[in-house]
Amino acid sequence: MPASSIAKLFLLLIFSMPLHAEIFNIEYARVSKIGNGYVLNAQINYPLTARVKEAITNSVPIVFSQQIKLIRHTPILGKYWSWERTPWLTEIRYELRYHALSQQYIVRNLGTLNQRSYPTLSDALHELGHINALTLPPEHMPDTDGLELHLRSELDLYALPTPMRPGALLSKKWQLASPWVTAQWD
Amino acid sequence: MGNGTMGLSLIKRLSSGTAPYLYLAILLVILAYFLSLATQDSSQLNDLFLLIFGLAIVISLLLIALLARSFYKLYHDYKNKTEGSRLTVRLVSLFVLLIILSTSIVYGFSIHFLHRGINSWFDVEIEQALNDALELSRSSLGIRMRTMLRQTRMMSGVLSELPDKDLNHNVHELTKLSGAFEVSIWDLNGQLVISSIGNNSILLPSRPSETIFNQIKKKEDYISLDPSEESGFLLRAAVRLPKKLPAQPERFLQVIFPVDERLSALGKKVHNAYSNYKELSYLRKPLITIFTLTLSLIVLLTTLASIWFAIWISRRIVQPLQDLSAGTQAVAAGNYNMQLSAQGHDEVGFLVRSFNQMTQRLTHARNANQASHRKLEQQTNHLTTVLGSLSSGVITIDNKHFIRSANIASSKILDVDLQQRLEGMVSNLSTHHPKLTPLTLVIEQHFSLKQSWQQQVEIQQQKGLQTLICHGTPLPDDTGYVIVFDDVTALLQAQRNAAWGEVAKRLAHEIKNPLTPIQLSAERLQHKYLPLVPSDQAETLTKLTKTIVQQVEAMKGMVNDFSDYARNPGLTLSQQDIGELIHDVLTLYQSNPHHHFTLLNSPKKISLNIDANRFRQVLHNLLKNAIEASEEANMPVDIIVSYHLMKQDSISLLEITIRDHGPGIADDKLHSIFEPYATNKQKGSGLGLAIVKKIIEEHHGHVWAENTGDNGACIIIHLPTTIEER
Numbered sequence: 081m082p083a084s085s086i087a088k089l090f091l092l093l094i095f096s097m098p099l100h101a102e103i104f105n106i107e108y109a110r111v112s113k114i115g116n117g118y119v120l121n122a123q124i125n126y127p128l129t130a131r132v133k134e135a136i137t138n139s140v141p142i143v144f145s146q147q148i149k150l151i152r153h154t155p156i157l158g159k160y161w162s163w164e165r166t167p168w169l170t171e172i173r174y175e176l177r178y179h180a181l182s183q184q185y186i187v188r189n190l191g192t193l194n195q196r197s198y199p200t201l202s203d204a205l206h207e208l209g210h211i212n213a214l215t216l217p218p219e220h221m222p223d224t225d226g227l228e229l230h231l232r233s234e235l236d237l238y239a240l241p242t243p244m245r246p247g248a249l250l251s252k253k254w255q256l257a258s259p260w261v262t263a264q265w266d
Numbered sequence: 267m268g269n270g271t272m273g274l275s276l277i278k279r280l281s282s283g284t285a286p287y288l289y290l291a292i293l294l295v296i297l298a299y300f301l302s303l304a305t306q307d308s309s310q311l312n313d314l315f316l317l318i319f320g321l322a323i324v325i326s327l328l329l330i331a332l333l334a335r336s337f338y339k340l341y342h343d344y345k346n347k348t349e350g351s352r353l354t355v356r357l358v359s360l361f362v363l364l365i366i367l368s369t370s371i372v373y374g375f376s377i378h379f380l381h382r383g384i385n386s387w388f389d390v391e392i393e394q395a396l397n398d399a400l401e402l403s404r405s406s407l408g409i410r411m412r413t414m415l416r417q418t419r420m421m422s423g424v425l426s427e428l429p430d431k432d433l434n435h436n437v438h439e440l441t442k443l444s445g446a447f448e449v450s451i452w453d454l455n456g457q458l459v460i461s462s463i464g465n466n467s468i469l470l471p472s473r474p475s476e477t478i479f480n481q482i483k484k485k486e487d488y489i490s491l492d493p494s495e496e497s498g499f500l501l502r503a504a505v506r507l508p509k510k511l512p513a514q515p516e517r518f519l520q521v522i523f524p525v526d527e528r529l530s531a532l533g534k535k536v537h538n539a540y541s542n543y544k545e546l547s548y549l550r551k552p553l554i555t556i557f558t559l560t561l562s563l564i565v566l567l568t569t570l571a572s573i574w575f576a577i578w579i580s581r582r583i584v585q586p587l588q589d590l591s592a593g594t595q596a597v598a599a600g601n602y603n604m605q606l607s608a609q610g611h612d613e614v615g616f617l618v619r620s621f622n623q624m625t626q627r628l629t630h631a632r633n634a635n636q637a638s639h640r641k642l643e644q645q646t647n648h649l650t651t652v653l654g655s656l657s658s659g660v661i662t663i664d665n666k667h668f669i670r671s672a673n674i675a676s677s678k679i680l681d682v683d684l685q686q687r688l689e690g691m692v693s694n695l696s697t698h699h700p701k702l703t704p705l706t707l708v709i710e711q712h713f714s715l716k717q718s719w720q721q722q723v724e725i726q727q728q729k730g731l732q733t734l735i736c737h738g739t740p741l742p743d744d745t746g747y748v749i750v751f752d753d754v755t756a757l758l759q760a761q762r763n764a765a766w767g768e769v770a771k772r773l774a775h776e777i778k779n780p781l782t783p784i785q786l787s788a789e790r791l792q793h794k795y796l797p798l799v800p801s802d803q804a805e806t807l808t809k810l811t812k813t814i815v816q817q818v819e820a821m822k823g824m825v826n827d828f829s830d831y832a833r834n835p836g837l838t839l840s841q842q843d844i845g846e847l848i849h850d851v852l853t854l855y856q857s858n859p860h861h862h863f864t865l866l867n868s869p870k871k872i873s874l875n876i877d878a879n880r881f882r883q884v885l886h887n888l889l890k891n892a893i894e895a896s897e898e899a900n901m902p903v904d905i906i907v908s909y910h911l912m913k914q915d916s917i918s919l920l921e922i923t924i925r926d927h928g929p930g931i932a933d934d935k936l937h938s939i940f941e942p943y944a945t946n947k948q949k950g951s952g953l954g955l956a957i958v959k960k961i962i963e964e965h966h967g968h969v970w971a972e973n974t975g976d977n978g979a980c981i982i983i984h985l986p987t988t989i990e991e992r
Binding site: 134135138139140179180181182183184186193195196197198199200203206207241242243244245246247249 | 315316319400403404407475476477490491492493495499533536537540541542544545547548549552553555556559
């Protein structure tokens with residue numbers, strides 16, 4: 081989304097205020113070998129601000145983005161300097177919304193369009209943050225030497241309804257994201 | 267090279283004149299369009315909203331900077347009182363006031379309508395109705411949920427009684443009987459025990475969520491309404507299976523029921539309406555904010571651009587007026603060649619063209635004026651030359667008696683520098699030059715008559731009485747008088763001379779002839795009758811005849827004088843050394859020791875073209891006259907003769923003076939002694955000085971007499987150095 085990046089950059093230049101108050105956190109992230117392949121298990125905690133919760137209660141759908149990438153380090157000057165490249169990068173997007181009639185919180189994978197409903201928001205968020213045995217692409221993992229898996233998650237503010245977007249982009253209460261976290265190899 | 271030049275000229279063309287303003291206007295319209303488009307939810311541009319918004323802010327800042335610069339320039343011009351700055355400021359103020367006033371009104375109303383429009387979407391009653399509808403749907407679905415939970419409990423009761431081997435068959439049967447989508451039995455570790463799915467295309471049952479497991483572990487039943495994408499709603503119920511044996515693991519039954527299609531569709535509709543309303547209601551504030559912001563930005567942009575345009579248009583309106591003002595000042599300063607570039611076909615353009623026509627006409631008029639002035643000057647010069655070359659004196663006097671002009675001849679005739687007396691009163695002339703009193707009196711006398719006049723005036727000049735014939739003519743429109751006068755002295759003299767010549771000729775002719783017989787007869791009478799008369803009478807006879815002879819001789823002398831005077835033989839001119847000539851004549855008078863003659867020689871030899879014989883006669887007559895005058899008064903004969911060259915009125919003259927130490931000349935005779943028979947001597951014919959004058963005048967010279975300061979008289983002769991033969 082280059083346009084949004086430009087817009088962000090532009091706003092950064094104009095208002096020069098911190099865009100991300102990194103309050104999402106990754107509890108754990110592990111890569112395990114199962115058979116010949118590798119899977120990722122992780123738990124991301126999504127503590128939401130009251131402003132975000134209010135929006136959810138008012139039927140505004142919120143999109144969460146989970147970004148996972150594999151980074152391969154090729155050492156050039158021993159341990160001092162290595163060449164980095166990203167052979168694989170993926171983004172999993174979930175939409176969380178409140179279903180007033182059923183009084184359920186629906187989490188929907190925007191890639192597969194599968195959805196599940198949860199009676200409470202914390203259940204929904206817990207399930208949302210739970211990455212259970214995500215298969216990693218074997219073609220990019222012939223060997224795991226110098227290979228790292230990085231993970232982060234954020235709110236996709238550009239998925240908010242247009243009228244909310246400028247306010248959300250400028251408000252600290254909407255700047256929810258986690259830093260990049262490196263997964264452990266089991 | 268060519269391309270570069272073309273590019274440069276294109277840039278120049280695009281950045282000059284009205285072009286930048288047009289581009290700005292188009293850019294603003296596009297920007298405003300995009301801005302409004304980006305606020306629409308469906309627009310593809312809404313991701314770009316912030317970018318467009320930022321761009322608009324940047325353009326606004328740019329415009330503010332431009333405006334600040336324009337205003338500063340305007341203020342600077344106004345402060346320095348630059349031509350046209352006041353009008354520009356006035357126009358700009360007016361435009362800015364109008365723009366701000368109109369945009370404020372439009373902006374105010376727009377904001378008001380925007381708020382009202384958005385707020386009008388929301389209604390308390392509609393909100394309540396939607397809440398009620400949602401509640402109704404929930405109640406309706408709640409009945410179904412409770413029924414299904416009961417049914418699930420019954421199913422769990424049935425299944426708990428059965429041995430594990432019969433479970434599979436009975437679960438299938440129950441699925442069919444209950445109309446459930448799927449029936450599955452799970453243990454609390456999350457392991458599937460058995461399942462039956464109504465739809466054959468689905469292989470695996472839906473795994474219960476952690477919440478269900480947790481709830482079952484708490485020994486609570488679970489029922490929930492799950493929204494589904496495909497089939498509207500599903501009812502998920504989970505009930506713990508009673509254990510037959512204590513060692514048996516804990517299990518629970520999960521049954522998923524479909525919801526009645528109609529109920530599901532209605533519920534979905536109600537929910538959609540409710541959630542849309544809820545979302546929209548929540549978005550009301552940001553929506554109003556963003557619309558207000560967009561509108562404000564568009565208004566700001568429009569206002570700024572309008573003000574900028576107002577400044578530009580004001581300058582454009584004022585520019586020709588400014589040019590006109592500068593042009594008018596240039597014309598006022600005398601530059602009539604001022605031409606302004608006329609643009610446009612409006613009234614200002616018309617004014618500029620009129621100005622250009624006016625300056626053209628002024629230039630023509632000035633040229634014509636200059637030409638006529640030159641012509642007038644030429645005519646004046648011509649007239650001055652004509653007047654200057656006139657032998658008559660011409661004086662103009664205005665109606666206030668001031669002398670306005672006098673030609674050269676007038677000064678010459680009156681022997682007064684009239685050029686110095688210009689712009690002076692006529693009466694002042696006689697104050698400075700008393701000799702001119704008769705003339706000024708005559709002029710003053712006739713001034714009030716306002717008609718032409720002519721009169722003879724006599725002026726006492728140094729050389730003698732001068733007779734002038736004056737003509738006065740009033741100038742047109744009572745602007746004064748023109749006085750024309752001629753010196754007729756010479757003419758009168760010539761007439762007098764001619765008359766005397768005629769008299770002399772007749773006398774000579776009529777008297778000379780009988781004189782010789784009278785003399786001869788008297789001598790014969792004496793000779794014949796002297797012996798005959800008695801001796802006492804002889805003496806008487808002798809005395810008588812002698813008297814006759816003497817008188818006849820005297821008469822002869824007189825007749826000869828007359829003859830000389832009347833004679834007009836013409837001059838025999840030759841180059842003569844004046845000094846030598848005078849010296850020769852004086853030599854003849856040296857014999858008498860009582861007579862003293864002094865000759866003051868001129869330092870250089872002076873030759874003059876004169877008739878030597880007649881000039882000798884002049885000198886003889888003058889010397890004789892001086893000697894006789896002194897002798898008669900018994901005064902010593904002491905005569906000083908001098909001659910020298912001199913210049914008078916740029917004419918080279920020879921001046922000869924003969925000064926005696928006699929009794930001098932009576933004042934009343936001073937100016938008439940050169941007239942025939944004007945003598946005061948006892949002897950002489952009375953023609954000697956008249957002859958002198960005649961000869962001198964024949965040589966185009968002047969002769970006059972003056973009394974010297976102490977005693978004696980002085981005869982002065984002026985002769986031009988070049989004498990033409992008559």
